[in-house]
Amino acid sequence: MPNFYEFFAGGGMARAGLGSRWDCLFANDFDRKKGETYEANWGKGALTVGDVKKVEAKDLPGQADLVWGSFPCQDLSLAGGGAGLKGERSGTFWPFWRLMQSLIKDGRAPSIIVLENVCGALTSHQGKDFAAICAAFARENYRCGGMVIDAADFVPQSRPRLFVIGIRDDVILPDGVIAGEPVNDWHTQALRNAHAKLSPRAKSNWLWWTMPRPPVRNSRFADLIEDSPKSVNWHTAAETKQLLSMMSDVNLEKVEAAKNAGRRMVGAIYKRTRHDETGAKVQRAEIRFDDLAGCLRTPAGGSSRQLIMVVDGEKVKSRLISTRETARLMGLPDDYILPARYNEAYHLTGDGVVAPVVRYLAAHIFEPVLMPQPGDMKEAA
Structure with missing residues (x-):
């Protein structure tokens, strides 16, 4: 050995x-x-x-x-x-x-x-x-x-x-x-x-x-998503609407395309600081629907934490990625013991x-x- x-x-x-x-x-x-x-x-x-x-x-x-x-x-x-x-x-x-x-x-x-x-x-x-x-x-x-x-x-x-x-x-x-x-x-x-x-x-x-x-x-990001996660809660309708309001037209078009995909789609979201048409800094929610999560990160601050958006036809809901989902993205089995605190578990996996x-x-x-x-x-x- x-x-x-x-x-x-x-x-x-x-x-x-x-x-x-x-x-x-x-x-x-x-x-x-x-x-x-x-x-x-x-x-x-x-x-x-x-x-x-x-x-x-x-x-x-x-x-x-x-x-x-x-x-x-x-x-x-x-x-x-x-x-x-x-x-x-x-x-x-x-x-x-x-x-x-x-x-x-x-x-x-x-x-x-x-x-x-x-x-x-x-x-x-x-x-x-x-x-x-x-x-x-x-x-x-x-x-x-x-x-x-x-x-x-x-x-x-x-x-x-x-x-x-x-x-x-x-x-x-x-x-x-x-x-x-x-x-x-x-x-x-x-x-x-x-x-x-x-x-x-x-x-x-x-x-x-x-x-x-x-x-x-042969695995997709959607395959790893928990319907009833223990470490996070689903956003309210108002919170999801607020997240959508932070998206550019290009990203909103991705959400609309996901609605017409004919299957449940899961998008990965990071919030990033961008410049608008006037040159002012604005925070944008940027989403991807390519069956991949974005790279897990560890810097401090809420914007470093990845969110997900689940689109199933006209139904759209969102939340933070769960700690078990981050562990799955690192290839760890579900019996791997994670820290109880969200930030500690996220930092560990990322x-x-x-x-x-x-x-x-x-x-x-x-x-x-x-x-x-x-x-x-x-x-x-």
Whole structure:
């Protein structure tokens, strides 16, 4: 059974994705409330709550086959302040990496180190932050490569994320996990542009990880919606009317089209600040009816919380998305225990990694590398 450490663990969504075939040796998160949810789902003592800066190599048992690190995205996000890896939150990558260096010096270098973050990490500080991450891998004799995976391939949520996968340079790779050049949607133009800016050494350590395309997703956003949610209430008719009044003509046309669709339609809504024809700032309700939810977000404030509108013929009703619905959008099962408070549950799910994406990576890269089949091996070039 392969094993792993989970850092910036949140509610354990990487652990949920890896599944029961994997043994978690250590988990860590700074947030006490998230730690309580982690323990509610994975057992008392399953996670150490505390600052990653204070974790030392001696605190980590055994030698992990894989280390997962979904370090904070706020300073790398397009919606953030642009501080990048120098920021207070995203800058926690560096103490995490110093811990990895300590493990390497201790003779316990993990076979695989995985980082997950927003795609803004590719362009933060004109690509210098991404280059710094790749250079860090190269200095410790890890080859690495990136993939951009949109969770919409697995769940009905638009959520592209960057995954940087580093592998110790003495690990032999099986056939089929790397390509000789960029291929398909995993290697977006933004990723290729970021790769082009890397140092010669980082480029020489680069791998174009690849996987087969997943089967076509057969679930729709509407399939996840609760008729009688426990965490939120349906809006009154007046509240729904007010929401409609915040829509532009283009968005109102989408609602009218949904009424004529001949089936129940569920739209996802975010409130955004726009400029009207006079240049004044106004708050708009913007809706999508493409069978996808918008990307769950975690910033503070009511506008960051996603709403839904259910249209069934002439019947139109609306409300906040429920916490169970957000969990479903992250690929979590309905027996996953969520915090009782709405904001805590929303923040937990919106700040996590989509579990089926992790499972797909495990099935097509991590497990073939760590548990290769005879005859399927070749040395890393």
